[in-house]
Amino acid sequence: MEDYPRTIQEFEKRFSTEDACRAYLVALRWPDGFRCPQCQGSKAVLVRDTLFQCCGCRRQTSPTAGTIFQDTRKPLVMWFRAMWYVTSQKNGASALGLQRVLGLASYETAWTWLHKLRRAMVRPDRDRLSGWVEVDETLVGGLEEGVFGRQTAKKAWVAIAAQTDGPAIGRIRMRIVKDCSAASLHPFVEDSIEPGSVIHTDGWQGYAGLENKGYQREITKLKNKREEASKLMPRVHRVASLLKRWLLGTHQGGVAYYYLPYYLDEFTFRFNRRKSKSRGKLFFRLMQQAVTTAPKTYESMVGPAREIPLSLGVD
Numbered sequence: 566m567e568d569y570p571r572t573i574q575e576f577e578k579r580f581s582t583e584d585a586c587r588a589y590l591v592a593l594r595w596p597d598g599f600r601c602p603q604c605q606g607s608k609a610v611l612v613r614d615t616l617f618q619c620c621g622c623r624r625q626t627s628p629t630a631g632t633i634f635q636d637t638r639k640p641l642v643m644w645f646r647a648m649w650y651v652t653s654q655k656n657g658a659s660a661l662g663l664q665r666v667l668g669l670a671s672y673e674t675a676w677t678w679l680h681k682l683r684r685a686m687v688r689p690d691r692d693r694l695s696g697w698v699e700v701d702e703t704l705v706g707g708l709e710e711g712v713f714g715r716q717t718a719k720k721a722w723v724a725i726a727a728q729t730d731g732p733a734i735g736r737i738r739m740r741i742v743k744d745c746s747a748a749s750l751h752p753f754v755e756d757s758i759e760p761g762s763v764i765h766t767d768g769w770q771g772y773a774g775l776e777n778k779g780y781q782r783e784i785t786k787l788k789n790k791r792e793e794a795s796k797l798m799p800r801v802h803r804v805a806s807l808l809k810r811w812l813l814g815t816h817q818g819g820v821a822y823y824y825l826p827y828y829l830d831e832f833t834f835r836f837n838r839r840k841s842k843s844r845g846k847l848f849f850r851l852m853q854q855a856v857t858t859a860p861k862t863y864e865s866m867v868g869p870a871r872e873i874p875l876s877l878g879v880d
């Protein structure tokens with residue numbers, strides 16, 4: 566079932582009531598019909614218009630229980646609007662922007678919603694990249710790569726894998742890595758790329774040994790010049806520069822290390838769907854993943870107190 570609104574007019578017409586929104590959630594959550602989470606029974610009656618009561622064990626289940634919408638005190642209509650807004654903006658939304666658009670009294674609510682939605686942007690069972698894949702690391706949070714080479718403490722190293730699609734970029738994966746050692750980079754490659762693929766890297770030793778793990782390697786040795794790097798592995802470099810511009814633009818550079826993994830997830834979600842014919846499809850995917858993503862509380866999402874945002878610069 567790929568049933569979603571194509572335009573804002575369709576969206577507004579369709580999701581103007583709680584009942585309509587709930588029906589959509591129910592259809593996405595139980596595409597083959599209701600299943601009781603306790604006894605797997607498939608027969609239920611509707612109680613107080615919103616709860617499914619199992620005819621087998623009598624357990625009552627809310628369609629939002631166990632999803633990112635669990636325990637929300639705001640109307641689903643508002644959540645749907647937030648999700649439409651987030652997916653229809655090419656570059657996404659900041660918490661302040663979302664707060665304004667929805668007329669939310671609290672900034673925290675907008676912030677929490679965006680973080681809950683980011684948790685739903687990655688499918689744990691997504692497939693790995695394959696074919697010819699460029700892999701490199703980039704430093705987020707610093708203007709220059711610094712005197713300590715690849716060993717930095719306060720900034721974040723982000724490993725990037727970009728599939729080639731002719732001269733263009735196919736899908737991407739990215740992850741924060743502790744450092745650029747083989748112990749950090751190999752797991753990223755193994756989790757992100759199918760064995761049998763060609764891994765195209767520079768001569769960095771952190772990639773040595775992947776041949777023994779089922780990958781073919783193409784090594785391009787760079788002579789330490791940026792312009793060369795961007796010519797020889799143009800796709801990862803393009804992705805790195807788009808990522809930095811996005812962090813700086815949409816989020817005003819205000820991204821702390823603790824939250825960076827979730828911003829990487831959002832960037833990847835958007836990037837891999839940038840050629841979608843309809844923005845409605847992104848709304849649909851996000852909604853589909855939102856009903857299968859476990860709930861998170863505000864407390865569990867807030868990072869360590871007083872964490873200083875990474876100082877982002879464009880290079």
Ligand SMILES: [Zn+2]
Pocket residue numbers: 601602603604605606619620621622623624
């Ligand atoms: Zn039951």
